[in-house]
Amino acid sequence: MDLGIAGKRAVVIGGSQALGLAVCERLAQEGVNLVVFARDAARLEEARAHIRRIREVRVDVVAGDITSEADVDRLAQVTSETGGAQILVLNTPRPPSPMRDFLDETDNERWRQAYENQLHGALLVLRKVTPLLIGPGWGRVVAITSASIKQPMPRHAVSTIFRAGVQAALKHLSMELAAHGVTVNSVAPATVITPTFRPPFHNVEERVRAVPLKRGGRPEELSALVAFLASDLAGFITGENIQLDGGQTRALY
Ligand SMILES: NC(=O)c1ccc[n+]([C@@H]2O[C@H](COP(=O)([O-])OP(=O)(O)OC[C@H]3O[C@@H](n4cnc5c(N)ncnc54)[C@H](OP(=O)(O)O)[C@@H]3O)[C@@H](O)[C@H]2O)c1
Structure with missing residues (x-):
């Protein structure tokens, strides 16, 4: 299936x-050519070399912190000065670890970090x-x-509360940008197994047991969905949030 995005440029946070x-x-x-942002x-250099072994697209990297306005300004400036972009993938950072129940989150500094x-x-990025x-x-x-925006998970308050705000921002943005032909969607994963999905942040076996499909998700399954939403084929989908969680979210919509 041709996604119709060859030659476009994506900023990937x-x-x-x-x-x-x-x-x-x-x-x-x-x-797709890439501008990759991380701290x-x-x-980042390892990622650039790895990506270019897959296909020799152009890969620019910008080192910076999503929480720093100066760093995000620099990302926007570098992107703009080197040819612009048509796609933004906002992969939000993980909340501070370890996760605790709402009333156990007594540390103001952790709330601020989250x-x-x-x-x-x-x-800032949006x-x-x-x-x-x-x-x-x-x-x-x-x-x-995260799937927690549709079904809050125990001990994830420090994540869910702020991610709900991100979801609200995305919906607003989808309405604002529709007239420009820019779609805005999100993917809400749970239990997609990556090298960083591990203790103490996650008890992997316990989490996989709770998945109705009885396995963890694969990163390629998530990236395929992101690529589809970023594609030309998905041009009539906007303001949507799609779960990628093996059936874990018990919500009708
Ligand atoms: N895997 C799942 O099933 C699952 C479930 C629910 C939610 N999620 C969410 O999906 C997102 C991605 O998960 P992941 O497991 O791939 O995360 P990850 O392994 O922690 O990778 C995060 C990426 O973001 C960068 N990053 C982290 N903090 C940053 C910051 N302050 N500024 C700029 N870049 C930053 C990291 O690089 P540097 O450290 O070099 O900055 C890294 O490239 C997270 O929000 C996670 O909570 C995943």
Whole structure:
């Protein structure tokens, strides 16, 4: 299936490992050029070399922190000065570990960190990078959030509360950008097994046992969905959130 996005350019936030890297791999297979953003410069270089072994698309890397306005400004500037972008994949960072129940989260500093890396950072990227997509009448924003936005999970309050805000921002953005031909959607994973999906953050065996399909998800399954939502074929889908959780979310919609 031709996704119709060869030659386009995507900014991928958090694209240097795990789910974000899987998205970069998949977009590169489709012939999409990439601007990859994450904090660790050495890991970004490894990711660049890895992606280019898959396909020799252009891969630019920008080292920075999603919570820093200066870093996100630099990402937008570098992207703009090097040819712009038509696709934004906002892979939100994980909340601070370990997870605890709502009333056990007594540490104000952790609430502040979670707010900054989940909601504040996402808003910075959406406000500063998305405008680069406006103009040609075609653009795609795809966010990777969490299944917890539809069904809050025990001990995930520090994640769910701010991710719900991200989801609200995406819905607003979808309405605002529709007239420009820019679609805005999100993917909500649960129990997709990556090298970083492990203790102490996750008890993998216990989590897999709770999946109705009785297995963990594969990063390629998530990246295929992201690539589809970023594709030309998905042009009539906007403001949507799609779960990728093996049936775990017990919600009608
Ligand atoms: N796997 C699942 O089943 C599942 C379920 C629910 C939700 N999710 C969510 O899906 C998202 C991706 O998960 P993952 O397992 O792939 O995460 P991960 O392994 O922690 O990778 C996160 C990526 O984002 C970058 N990053 C982290 N903090 C950053 C920051 N402050 N500024 C810029 N870049 C940052 C990391 O690189 P640096 O460290 O170098 O910055 C890395 O490239 C997370 O929000 C996670 O909670 C996943």
